[in-house]
Amino acid sequence: xxxxxxxxxxxxxxxxxxxxxxxxxxxxxxxxxxxxxxxxxxxxxxxxxxxxxxxxxxxxxxxxxxxxxxxxxxxxxxxxxxxxxxxxxxxxxxxxxxxxxxxxxxxxxxxxxxxxxxxxxxxxxxxxxxxxxxxxxxxxxxxxxxxxxxxxxxxxxxxxxxxxxxxxxxxxxxxxxxxxxxxxxxxxxxxxxxxxxxxxxxxxxxxxxxxxxxxxxxxxxxxxxxxxxxxxxxxxxxxxxxxxxxxxxxxxxxxxxxxxxxxxxxxxxxxxxxxxxxxxxxxxxxxxxxxxxxxxxxxxxxxxxxxxxxxxxxxxxxxxxxxxxxxxxxxxxxxxxxxxxxxxxxxxxxxxxxxxxxxxxxxxxxxxxxxxxxxxxxxxxxxxxxxxxxxxxxxxxxxxxxxxxxxxxxxxxxxxxxxxxxxxxxxxxxxxxxxxxxxxxxxxxxxxxxxxxxxxxxxxxxxxxxxxxxxxxxxxxxxxxxxxxxxxxxxxxxxxxxxxxxxxxxxxxxxxxxxxxxxxxxxxxxxxxxxxxxxxxxxxxxxxxxxxxxxxxxxxxxxxxxxxxxxxxxxxxxxxxxxxxxxxxxxxxxxxxxxxxxxxxxxxxxxxxxxxxxxxxxxxxxxxxxxxxxxxxxxxxxxxxxxxxxxxxxxxxxxxxxxxxxxxxx
Amino acid sequence: xxxxxxxxxxxxxxxxxxxxxxxxxxxxxxxxxxxxxxxxxxxxxxxxxxxxxxxxxxxxxxxxxxxxxxxxxxxxxxxxxxxxxxxxxxxxxxxxxxxxxxxxxxxxxxxxxxxxxxxxxxxxxxxxxxxxxxxxxxxxxxxxxxxxxxxxxxxxxxxxxxxxxxxxxxxxxxxxxxxxxxxxxxxxxxxxxxxxxxxxxx
Numbered sequence: 022x023x024x025x026x027x028x029x030x031x032x033x034x035x036x037x038x039x040x041x042x043x044x045x046x047x048x049x050x051x052x053x054x055x056x057x058x059x060x061x062x063x064x065x066x067x068x069x070x071x072x073x074x075x076x077x078x079x080x081x082x083x084x085x086x087x088x089x090x091x092x093x094x095x096x097x098x099x100x101x102x103x104x105x106x107x108x109x110x111x112x113x114x115x116x117x118x119x120x121x122x123x124x125x126x127x128x129x130x131x132x133x134x135x136x137x138x139x140x141x142x143x144x145x146x147x148x149x150x151x152x153x154x155x156x157x158x159x160x161x162x163x164x165x166x167x168x169x170x171x172x173x174x175x176x177x178x179x180x181x182x183x184x185x186x187x188x189x190x191x192x193x194x195x196x197x198x199x200x201x202x203x204x205x206x207x208x209x210x211x212x213x214x215x216x217x218x219x220x221x222x223x224x225x226x227x228x229x230x231x232x233x234x235x236x237x238x239x240x241x242x243x244x245x246x247x248x249x250x251x252x253x254x255x256x257x258x259x260x261x262x263x264x265x266x267x268x269x270x271x272x273x274x275x276x277x278x279x280x281x282x283x284x285x286x287x288x289x290x291x292x293x294x295x296x297x298x299x300x301x302x303x304x305x306x307x308x309x310x311x312x313x314x315x316x317x318x319x320x321x322x323x324x325x326x327x328x329x330x331x332x333x334x335x336x337x338x339x340x341x342x343x344x345x346x347x348x349x350x351x352x353x354x355x356x357x358x359x360x361x362x363x364x365x366x367x368x369x370x371x372x373x374x375x376x377x378x379x380x381x382x383x384x385x386x387x388x389x390x391x392x393x394x395x396x397x398x399x400x401x402x403x404x405x406x407x408x409x410x411x412x413x414x415x416x417x418x419x420x421x422x423x424x425x426x427x428x429x430x431x432x433x434x435x436x437x438x439x440x441x442x443x444x445x446x447x448x449x450x451x452x453x454x455x456x457x458x459x460x461x462x463x464x465x466x467x468x469x470x471x472x473x474x475x476x477x478x479x480x481x482x483x484x485x486x487x488x489x490x491x492x493x494x495x496x497x498x499x500x501x502x503x504x505x506x507x508x509x510x511x512x513x514x515x516x517x518x519x520x521x522x523x524x525x526x527x528x529x530x531x532x533x534x535x536x537x538x539x540x541x542x543x544x545x546x547x548x549x550x551x552x553x554x555x556x557x558x559x560x561x562x563x564x565x566x567x568x569x570x571x572x573x574x575x576x577x578x579x580x581x582x583x584x585x586x587x588x589x590x591x592x593x594x595x596x597x598x599x600x601x602x603x604x605x606x607x608x609x610x611x612x613x614x615x616x617x618x619x620x621x622x623x624x625x626x627x628x629x630x631x632x633x634x635x636x637x638x639x640x641x642x643x644x645x646x647x648x649x650x651x652x653x654x655x656x657x658x659x660x661x662x663x664x665x666x667x668x669x670x671x672x673x674x675x676x677x678x679x680x681x682x683x684x685x686x687x
Numbered sequence: 688x689x690x691x692x693x694x695x696x697x698x699x700x701x702x703x704x705x706x707x708x709x710x711x712x713x714x715x716x717x718x719x720x721x722x723x724x725x726x727x728x729x730x731x732x733x734x735x736x737x738x739x740x741x742x743x744x745x746x747x748x749x750x751x752x753x754x755x756x757x758x759x760x761x762x763x764x765x766x767x768x769x770x771x772x773x774x775x776x777x778x779x780x781x782x783x784x785x786x787x788x789x790x791x792x793x794x795x796x797x798x799x800x801x802x803x804x805x806x807x808x809x810x811x812x813x814x815x816x817x818x819x820x821x822x823x824x825x826x827x828x829x830x831x832x833x834x835x836x837x838x839x840x841x842x843x844x845x846x847x848x849x850x851x852x853x854x855x856x857x858x859x860x861x862x863x864x865x866x867x868x869x870x871x872x873x874x875x876x877x878x879x880x881x882x883x884x885x886x887x888x889x
Contacts, residue, residue, distance in 0.1 A: 256778035263774075291851070361855025362848060370848055377840045385833045392820075392829050400825045405767050407775065407818030414833045452730055456737050463741040470744070474737065485729055531740065539744040541752050542760050544788075555752075607780055616743040625785060633785075640743045 023088055026076030026167045033069040033124075034161055036062050037154040044147035048140075048216060056143040060131055063150055067128050070121040077117065077166055078104050087173035090114055090166040096179035096601075098571035106189045107180050112315060112330065113166035115197060119311075120156040122194070123201045127153065130205050130231055138213070141224055145212030152204045155337060163330060182573065182599040183606055188249035196246060196269060199239030203272055203307035205231040206279070207345075210300045214348050220293055220355040222286055228300070229283045230660065236280050237656045239273045244649045255607035255622045257542060257637040259645070262411040267390045268306075268313040271383045275303035278379035284515065285372050288434065290359030292372075294349075297356065299376070301345045306383065308338035313390075364436035371429035375422065382418050386411065412537070416469070420476055423530050426523055427480030430516075431487065449482040473534040477527050484520045484527075510658065518659025525652035532645035541638045548630055555636050558619050559583040560592075562634070565626060573597045576626050578634070582612065582619070594621045594634070618642045755795060762791045762801065765818050766808055775818055 040062040047055030077090070081104035086092040094114065095107045109118040127149040134142040160166070206228045213224035246269070247259040260266060279299045285292045312334035362369055389406045396402045431445040457475040465471055488506070495505035510517040545553050547562040554560075563579040577595040581588070592610035599606070609622035620637040627633075752760075763777035768784040776784040776791070787808075794804045808816045820826035 254778070255780060258778065261774070261778060358851070358854070361853070361857075362851035363855055365848055365852065370844075373844055373847065377844050381836055381840045384836055388832055388836075389829065396825050402825050403813065403815040404820050404826055405815050405818050406820055406829060407765075407767065409765055409819035410829065418837075448730075452733065455730075455734060459734060459737055460741050463738060464745045465741055474740075478733065478737065481733065482730075485733075489729070535740065535744050543752050543756060605780055616739075624780070641740065 022076045022079050022083075023085070023167045023169065026073040027165075029069040029072040029076070030157070030161060030165070030167065033066045033073070033120075034154070034157045036066050036069065037150050037157055040066075041147055041150040041154055044143050044150055048143035048147060048212075051140075056135075056146070059143065059146055059150070060135060063124075063131060063146060064128050066153065067121070067124040070117070070124050073167065074108070074117060074121050077114065078108055080167075081107055084177075086175070086177050087169050088166075089168050089170045092170060092174045092177040094177070094180050096177040096572070099180060099185075103180065103185060106184060106193075109193055109197070110180050110184050110189075111166070113160065113164035115193070116156055116160050116164060117166050118194070119197050119201050120153060120160060122198050123149075123156070123204065124153055126198075126202055126205060126234075127208075130209075130227075134209065134227060137227055138209075138223060140216045140218055141209065141212040143212075144215040145208045148208035148211050148215075149204065152201075152208070159330065159333060163333065179572065179601060182597070182602055182604050183253070186249065186253045188245060188253065192242060192245040192249050195238055196242030197311075199235060199242045200269070200272060200307045200310050202231070202235035202238050203276060203304050205235060207300050207304040210297055211345060211348060214297065214352045214355075217352060217355055219297060219352055220357060222290055222293070222359075225283055225287045225296075228296075229280065229287065232276060232280045232283060232300070233656060233660050236273070236276045237653065237660075239269070239276060240652060240656075241649070243269060243273060244646075244652075248646060248649075251642070252611065253606065253608060255609050257540070257609070257620050257622065257635065257639060259642075262389075262408045264390050265314050267386045267411075268310040271386055272303055272307040272310055274379045274383040274386070275299060275306050278376040279303055282372055282376050285369055289369060291362075291369060293356040293358055294353070295373075295376070297349055299380075301342065301349065302380070302383075304345075305338055305342045306387075308334060308341065309387075312338060366432065366437045366442070368429060368432045368434050368437075371425060371432050375425045375429060378418060378422050378425065382415050382422075385414055385418075389414070419530075420469075420473055423473075423480055423526070424476045426526065427476065427483045430520070430523070431483050445483070445486070448486060449479045452482045453479045467538045470534055470538050473530065477530050477534075480523060481527050484523055487520060488517070514661055514663070515659045518655050518657070518661075521655030521658060522652055523655075525648040525655060528644045528648035528651065532641045532643075532648065535641035536639045536645070539640050543636050544624065545634050545636060546631055547634060548632075553636070555619075556638050557585050558636075558638065560621065560636070562632070563591075565632065572601065573599045576623070578621075578623055578626075578632065580610070580621060582621075584612075584619070592621055594623050596623045596626065613643050615643060616640065758801075759788075759792050759795050762795065762804055763788055765805075766791065767816050767818050769812055769816065 040059040043055050043062065044059035047059055080088045080091045081095055082101055084097055090111060090113050094111045099107065109115040131142065131146050131149065134145055209224050209228045209231060213219045251259040279296065282292050282299060283296055286296050312331045315331045315334060389410055392406055393404050396404055427449060428446060433441060453475040456478040457471055460471050460474050491509040492502060492505040495509055496502055500508065541556065543555055547553060549562055549564050552559060552561040560580050560582045563581055565576055565578050568575045568577060575595050575597045577593050580592045582592050583589065589612055592612060594608060594610040596605055596607045607622050609620050612619040617638050617640040620639060622635050624633040624635055760777065764775050766776050766787065768774050768776045768779035768781055770783055771779045771781050776787045791804060794807060805817060814821060820829045822830055
């Protein structure tokens, strides 16, 4: 079976080479047949890679330990369902996962591009095949998951036990997919540049579409990662500014800036150069993310897929960045803005400020992440830069972003008069002052929390104000309130979908603020039968039981918990010890309500029956997890295409005659 | 609306003022419209929500954890676990981390200050043990660069805005200027007609 996969890998490598060369040739010679050939060549890669993947998974399921990667990442004791997790839990396998996922997504993208952007698509295809070619080359020549051992082993080493969690079925796939999918808008942008059509804004719709897809994947990956850390890593937190977390955050920041500023180009034909720069930076950061995750120079808890290959990625990142910038400079003259700025106070300038802030946060994050390497190289000073630094520096900047998120959308395009600013921002600002005072009266004394709540309420009120204003004007034209509301959202989906996303960001901001300033943590030593109190929670340690599994021993504590006088049942936090790895993993038990989480996690079970538990009350954490679905919903609304009748109604006389010459005969 | 206002103890005062003269929060000519009521009740519910959130924060934060314990937790979060890079001893499940937590506890109980405890661990493991870089020597750059970057970013935005403003002023003198950008080049015309010819020949 594995040999079949090997052949499929080699064939896909050849096809990727072919479609790279022929794709660029088709673009340069303007040959339709060449482009079509390259396209079909590219389509063939995905099934081939799926075959290779299937052969690897088959090796996992059949315990074929003669395959090196299988022996390193699984053992007989591993539940077979985890074959899927084991597939991408190591370096070589995760590369194959990235390749197969990317070939599928890029195939879909190219299919759509071909009809929408006939001139750009051969070049974009070339760039995408080149990205894929790189991954396939690395797989084939440096880290092939299908290689066999010289000798067959009895049993494998097994998978890192921290990865045995159902969150692992979704978090890493989304995260890797998110990172690699940044290549899609990047290829479209570079394709448009190469075709000399970067200034025509025709790539903007597709660039935005795939930019948002990638943004959605990245966001989902980050949120799932935070959720995984919160439920399994057992320290009661969800984000630690660890190098790998940072490296996933940086491309997210750049992509967030991109999906916003691309709207300015769509609407006003401005920021043409800026968008190119942004997407180039975002792709470089995504590569950086894959580099740090793959055993880069910075020590991290998350480097599961460790190898020395990070440096290959770094080199390729540098080359990509260099070539992209060269292309950018050569096509510089095609990227003049259609118009300038009418007023300093306008939505355009709010977008610009927002973009700068996002990039600034990304830069500071990068700075903090790599500074220990720099200081060691320059001065031989080793140091650690962790959570306290990032919270202090990035926290205020992020609050500023939430503020801009509030006022930006209500500033009109082109020019904002003081009258309209007054009309739109009066209510939000008054309400935010009220919120500030109210919080102060009710006893909040942390000034960052006061500021954060006030800022969040500005953003919240502007969103609702916009929704009500729009519904009202539809209502006054005879639609019922409910109908007015939904048709309002349907009429301008990018805008109102965006508002829904903004709502979810407010939920996140509130949750993060409350849980980072007002969490309560206590370590308690207990014997079975003891009761302790934390806040309104009373918890009684009943007993500990031991359960043996083939790969681990679990010590499960049983608690009875009361909230006030109400019994909320039993909670079972446990500690699992994996003798083969000498690793202990703790699993907290969480009682989650809309207001706060009560979180119990064992730290240590001592010989004499004593046990140490960590108990936390984390306010408003569930708001963060609830923000996830809201965010996805909002993004999907913003992404959903207009329906046909609307498209027809909104159609303008087509000025750009050459936009789609291949369709002209229809 | 009245009901909303009255069950709301804290916001009462500002609301009476706001709601009754209708000036602050309604557009002129829209007094007492259903729109205004919706807005008011939304503001009410928002403020109630805020109150609700506040109480949860406060509830979590009242004094069931002694100040001493609070200090211990604070210290644990800034000290790194030496064998699990990137994790604080607060986070780490490792045995060394739990021993170090015990040491922190002891030191705090002995009445040592934050700096003394930090110095104790620096003495044992070197400055790498702190998660927050110091403000001396080369580490100073970590702290200095972000504000410099911020001012740099602000200057760049200001310059970009000024340039775009200037361009707009120039181009508004010549209104047709915008269209000139859109006209297709000769080279592209050729491409385009080539395609048309090919299609019409087929």
